[in-house]
Amino acid sequence: MIIQEFEFRAPDKLGEALAVLAEGGDDIKLLSGGMSLMPMMALGLVRPRMVLSLNRIEGRGYVRDDRDALRVGAGTRHYEIIRDPLIARHCPLLAEAASFIGDMQVRNRGTIGGSLAHADPAADYSPVLVTVGARVVVRSRRGEREIAAEKFFTGLMATALARGEIVTEVVVPKLGAARGAYTRLHRIEGNFAIVNAAAVLNDANARIALGGAGPVPIALDVSAELSHGVTDDALAAVGRRVRAACGDAPADLNASADYRRQMAAVYAERALAIAAGRTPARHAAEMGRKAAASASTQNKPAAGTVGGALRTAIAIAVNGQPRRLEADNRMVLADLLRDVLGLTGTHIGCGTGSCGACTVMLDGRTVKSCSVLAADVDGCAVETIESLAPDIQHLHPLQESFVRNHGQQCGYCTPGMVMSALQLLRDNPNPDEAAIRHGISGNLCRCTGYQFIVNAISDAARALAAGKPPPAA
Amino acid sequence: MATEQLHATAGSVAPGDAPEPRPAMGSRVPGLNSRVLVVGRGTYVGDLSLPGMLHMALVRSIYAHALVKSVDASAAQALAGVVCVVAGDEIRQNTKPIPQAYTKAGIGAHAYDWYALAHDRVRYVGEAVAAVVAEDKYTARKAAELVEVEYEELPVVSDAERGMAPDAPLIEPAWGTNVVMQRTTEVGDVAGAFAAADGVVSGCLSTQRYSASPMEPRGYAAVYDAFRDQLTLWASTQCPHPLRHYIANIIGIDESRVRVIQANVGGAFGSKIPTYQEEPLVAYLARKLKRPIKWIEERSENLLTGGHAREQKVHFEAAYKRDGQVIGLKARIVADVGAPSALAGWEMSLVTNFCIPTVYKIPNCRIELFPVATNKCPWNAYRGYGKETASFLMDRIMDDVARATGIDRAAVRMRNYIQPHEFPYQQVSGVILDSGNYPGAMRKLLDLVGYAEFPKLQAEARAEGRRIGLGLGQELVAEGCSLPTSLLIAGYDGATVRVNPSGQVTVLTGVTSPGSGNETAIAQVAADTLGVEVDAVRVIQGDTETCPWGLGNYSSRAVIMGGSATYMAAGDLREKILKVAGHMFEVLPADLECRGGRIFPKDAPTRYLAFNEVVRTIYNDTFGVHAKEIEPGLEATRYFRHPNIYQEGDPEGRSSAYPSWPNAVVGAIVEVDPATGALKLLRVCMVHDCGVVVNPMLAEGNVHGGIAQGIGGAIYEHLVYDENGQFKTATFMDYTLPTAVEIPPLELAHQETRSPFTPLGTKGVGESGVAAILGAICSAVENALPELDLRLLEMPLSPERLWRAIQDAPRKRADDGAGSARS
Known part of the structure; x- marks a missing residue:
């Protein structure tokens, strides 16, 4: 729960946002996807005076072809990167990296610009952007500049962004004849990587970058090591260089510094082997974990109150009904639905975007409503579990399938799980078991062991594909 | 007519x-309630909203062990919207301690008077020191941060074995020790068995601290009608009637004036059995303020204070004959049970003790138990309730004996099983096992998992550079607990x-x-x-x-x-x-x-x-x-x-608190990445026996959930404290529950042996699945890397832990058996 009041601004022009940023004084946090910011605020680790949302600015999400590069708008959400045909053709490892980020709900909301500005040392995009030689375009009222990705990350969660600057675009060079790969080690699907690695190579050159193994991505040119091809000996030589380069690997609950260094070498070799076509890519199939904040903060609330308005007027459509409301800025969408609108089918299981019990549709895609500010959904359409069944006799086919397959026990995760399943089937009407498991990885269930949930979704998919709803339980 | x-x-x-x-x-x-739940119309405590409802937030200790010198609520009280702040002194004066689940003196255990708020001393990070009530939840939380508590730090016990040292700081000075109780069970001629053995396997098994983590954290709402003198408490609890009695006694109101309503509960797994500090607090404050009050636990509070479990070490030695028969066992259990409280937690270590040697006939056993208080969150009931450690221990011993004798792992188990005709069977601790067909279940399992064909699959995988292994695990799950002198726990x-x-x-x-x-x-x-x-x-x-x-x-x-x-x-x-x-x-x-x-x-x-x-x-x-x-x-x-409960004790003074003994055997297939220590479960098969199955679908769903929690404990979940007793894993980002990706397809078959003691032959299914998977995963990893003398005794199998075990494991010589065989 966010307990410290803050001002909320959501201008609809970039120029206005830049003006607020320039004139608004210290302690402003930019909100793009908010997938890291919101949990940090909920845990009290970040207590900004003002949150400046970029979500109402039109046209921040795009992928454009620009001669030998792609121009990716900073507001492009991860799921858009995963499905973009230009990225698939010219820099598929960027999409591969995006597919590992968090879970479906996080990928629906999080943005590439937000991820870059947040600069988590184990972020998925960073090693890819560093390896391919991407450039980060940033704007302030003083104008625009480009920063090489390699120079953009300056320290632990620190970037080259100057005061008043906002990331607006990422310029991603096309791979052309080069081949690339991205892979990572993690403990649990959805958590940050323990280490991650990107590799790009062509006949003459080879570059790799490692994430999670130091405060910033570690980029290495390994052309010399691979000058006689991607052989076992060459990979071993790369591994030795990586171990030597990762002297600053961090230690945390997931992994010691030594293990991270060793794994950086293993994953550097693996990324190169995948890029060279020696081993197939393995989409989101390894292990991992997140270096994240502990709840035991000793930050005290600021003594003074903030100057501006602490409430925000919003107009939204909830399950098709238009609503005009005023929300306390601290209120997350889940609280708005539950406490203000009485839609208690949306549950809160963690409040930090980890469990998915609060999953709802926001403008047609699932988000975790504990990780979206109510103030930030002005003009949006929200669909909750309550929208799916008009009464107990007429359940949605997915719900009917959950009942028949016993896909719920205590029912607490169930509404969120059903919403995620709905998103999954809209995106992929014929998912196999692995796709179902990947699709619901943002929704924790403690009762069912997931087996009957997987069965229920699979059963519903078959029935829906055959054009008839599953029989009532 | x-x-x-x-x-x-x-x-x-x-x-x-x-x-x-x-x-x-x-x-x-x-499920009768499934339709309501799947449309989101369950009513959990958090969904309740009553006119004029206030919200409670707690001030929690930031130290693992400290004197509370003063509580200054002036800044909090000055905040608009704050209704009141109460601290430990007020609670001490106006309420009674939370009742213990049963009289501890009968088994020689120390007890502790746990009040709804700490008043002079805090014993773990997160222990409640003061409660704040405000008009909205944001203000309540904000005010809680403004309460200034002055502490004087005391030395911390952060490890059970160190806590047993004579010079260790004492958590309860009145006890004169940190050992909650000490028990030794000795049956048969242990020394003789070890002297007659062909070999001995030994080691120290260690299981980590983890927690139930239901998806719905705890929550309570109370309203007091002063005109009718009626207190109504909605609770996310498993035990409403005992809770009603306890609340009435703690806050001093006639029991007949208290109504407890269990709202929909979003999972519990044992964690919502006992009375915590917050239920009486909410009830006390609702009566004091004459307004409805709600408290909904944050996830970080649940991880910090919602009860922990499982952190145990078991030092063991097992004496075996060349034919695989285990003839003697010594086990020394040291349990890190956290701070003394009224939660029904440390007794889990007692159940570990009761259950050894589970499904096996080992006539000569010496089992010592040391539950040790530490400055950590108290243990609280969690699915498995200590049985899992007993089963895990026996699995590791059976695999050790198999390795030492060169006998197949399944055959060693078969060699030692209690046989189907021997039930009811009195196990060494005195408990009476009702029924079972362990060899029958094992045969079914070997079939289901394809045990005989597995070496071929394994060889094929290896040819592709993949390392897969099959492991076996067995569990015996004591159910229907009944404790002497307990209002709460009875059969x-x-x-x-x-x-x-x-x-x-x-x-x-x-x-x-x-x-x-x-x-x-x-x-x-x-x-x-x-x-x-x-x-x-x-x-x-x-x-x-x-x-x-x-x-x-x-x-x-x-x-x-x-x-x-x-x-x-x-x-x-x-x-x-x-x-x-x-x-x-x-x-x-x-x-x-x-x-x-x-x-x-x-x-x-x-x-x-x-x-x-x-x-x-x-x-x-x-x-x-x-x-x-x-x-x-x-x-x-x-x-x-239940007729299979014996409280008075047999001629040896042994009683039997558990009447019902479901059991299961698991086969797990894992893939190991030796370069990283990463594990992937490919298949889990289980044959379980809960007696007569009333609803196979619901029983299977329960067992699936148990297996998934067992997998969480085997690989992913770990509550971590540092040496100062500071808690490091207060979010689901750090305490990682397995997702659908980590849990493999689960395959079940039933083995039905009726309980002769219940009218329908049922034995209970709620805790099945959590235990056998622990041993099965370890066994499978070892099986995947046969060239290494790998012996996994420390949990959880995080990638780094397994990678280090692989780095450190000696490579086997072709003629080498288990390291400690001494024949």
Whole structure:
């Protein structure tokens, strides 16, 4: 729960946002996807005076072809990167990296610009952007500049962004004849990587970058090591260089510094082997974990109150009904639905975007409503579990399938799980078991062991594909 | 009434056109509450909103061990919207300590007076020091941060074995020790067995601290009606009736003036059995302020203070014969049970002790137990309740013996099993195992998992550069716990069954459901006993004002105790109904059958009376010819007392607190990445035996969940403290529960051996699955890397831990057995 009041601004022009940023004084946090910011605020680790949302600015999400590069708008959400045909053709490892980020709900909301500005040392995009030689375009009222990705990350969660600057675009060079790969080690699907690695190579050159193994991505040119091809000996030589380069690997609950260094070498070799076509890519199939904040903060609330308005007027459509409301800025969408609108089918299981019990549709895609500010959904359409069944006799086919397959026990995760399943089937009407498991990885269930949930979704998919709803339980 | 007239009113069918009604028991009946839950219309405590409702937040200790010198609430109280702040002194003066689950002195254990707030000393990070009540939840939380507590730090005990040292700081100085109790069980001639052995395997098993983590954190809401002197508490609890008694005693109000209502519970797994600090706090404050109050736990609070479990070390030695028979066992259990409290937690280590040596006949055993208090969150009940460590220990020993003797892992287990004809079997701790067919279950499992064919698969995988392994695990799960002198934990429960004048059935139970669905099984029992369809049965649970006294939900007791009580109460009504029907048919009641809403002579099923018609006769014609000989009304309350509980002790002084012994055997197939230590589970197969299965679908769902929690404990979940007792894992980003990706396809088969002690032969299923998977995963990893002398005794198998174990494991010589064989 966010307990410290803050001002909320959501201008609809970039120029206005830049003006607020320039004139608004210290302690402003930019909100793009908010997938890291919101949990940090909920845990009290970040207590900004003002949150400046970029979500109402039109046209921040795009992928454009620009001669030998792609121009990716900073507001492009991860799921858009995963499905973009230009990225698939010219820099598929960027999409591969995006597919590992968090879970479906996080990928629906999080943005590439937000991820870059947040600069988590184990972020998925960073090693890819560093390896391919991407450039980060940033704007302030003083104008625009480009920063090489390699120079953009300056320290632990620190970037080259100057005061008043906002990331607006990422310029991603096309791979052309080069081949690339991205892979990572993690403990649990959805958590940050323990280490991650990107590799790009062509006949003459080879570059790799490692994430999670130091405060910033570690980029290495390994052309010399691979000058006689991607052989076992060459990979071993790369591994030795990586171990030597990762002297600053961090230690945390997931992994010691030594293990991270060793794994950086293993994953550097693996990324190169995948890029060279020696081993197939393995989409989101390894292990991992997140270096994240502990709840035991000793930050005290600021003594003074903030100057501006602490409430925000919003107009939204909830399950098709238009609503005009005023929300306390601290209120997350889940609280708005539950406490203000009485839609208690949306549950809160963690409040930090980890469990998915609060999953709802926001403008047609699932988000975790504990990780979206109510103030930030002005003009949006929200669909909750309550929208799916008009009464107990007429359940949605997915719900009917959950009942028949016993896909719920205590029912607490169930509404969120059903919403995620709905998103999954809209995106992929014929998912196999692995796709179902990947699709619901943002929704924790403690009762069912997931087996009957997987069965229920699979059963519903078959029935829906055959054009008839599953029989009532 | 003549038979012809009966047909005229009740209808008849030609032979063959009446579908034989299927019995409800044994059928995959969908959960009675599933439709409501799947549309999001469950009502959890967090969903409640009452007019004028206030919100509570807690000030929690930031130190693991400290004196509380002062609590200054002035800044908090100055905040607009804050209604009051209470600290430990007020609670100490106005309330009593939270009652212990049972009298500890009887087993020589130390007890502790735990109040709803700490007043002079805090003993773990997160212990509640003060409570803040405010008009909204944001203000309550904000004000809680503004309460200034002055502490004086005390030395910290952060490790159980260090806490046993003579110079260790004392957590409860009055105890003079940190050891909660000490128990030694010795049976047979242990020294003789070790002297006669062909070899000995030994080691130290270590399981980490982890937690139940239900998806719904705890939550309580209370309202006090001063004009009627009535306190109503809605609680996410497993045990409403005992909670009512405890609340009444803690805050000093007549028990009859307290109503506890169990809202929908979003999972519990044992963690919502006992009374925590927050229930009496919410009740006390609602009465004091005369306004409704709600407290909803944050996830970080649940991880910090919602009860921990499992952190144990077991030092063991096992003596074996060359043929694989284990003839002697020494085990020394040291449990890191956290700070003393009233939670029903440290007793889990006692159950580890009770269960050893699980499904095996080992005549000579010495088991020592040391539960040790530390400055960490108190242990609290969690699915498995100590049984998992006993099973895990025996699995590791069996694999060690297999390795040492060169005998197959399954064969070693077969060699040592208690045999099916030996039940009821008194195990070394004195507990009496009710029934089982361990060899039968193992044979089924070997078939299901493809044990014989696995080496071929393994070789094929290896040729592709993949390292896969198959492991075996076995569990024995003590259920139906009953402790002497306990109001909360006892081996009985009650049910009321009502048939209304329309012929519909309502069952009110003393057992409750934490979301696992036992109400459906209970409806099936009632339906079959009365011969009606399940749809005609409603089950009401968890309201002390309407349901009969009962102990709620724990120890997989809902179907064992509540199902049996329902069977008995429904049986009483059936008897009355058949008596009246017999009169109407002019046949003996014993010659009647009731099924599918019809009552008919056994030898003439096509002549029938509708169940409703007989019921109507009982209600509408109470003084009429058919019903005048029975007592009016169709309502019965019965209590079932489990007969396999022995409190007094046998000649050796051993009692038996657990009457019911479901069991299971697991085969797990894993893929290991030796370069990283990463594990992927490919398949988990389990054959489980919970006696008669009332609803296979719900039973399987339960077991799936148990297996997934076991997998979480084996690989992913770990609550971490540093040496200062500071907690490091307060979010799901750090305490990582497995997602659908980490859990593999789960395959189950049933082995059904009836319990001879329950009327329906049921044994309980709520905790099955969590234990056997631990050993199975370790066994599978070792099997995947046969070239290494890898022996996994430390959990969880995080990638780094496994990678280091792989780095450190000696490479096997071709002729080498287990390291410690001494034949």
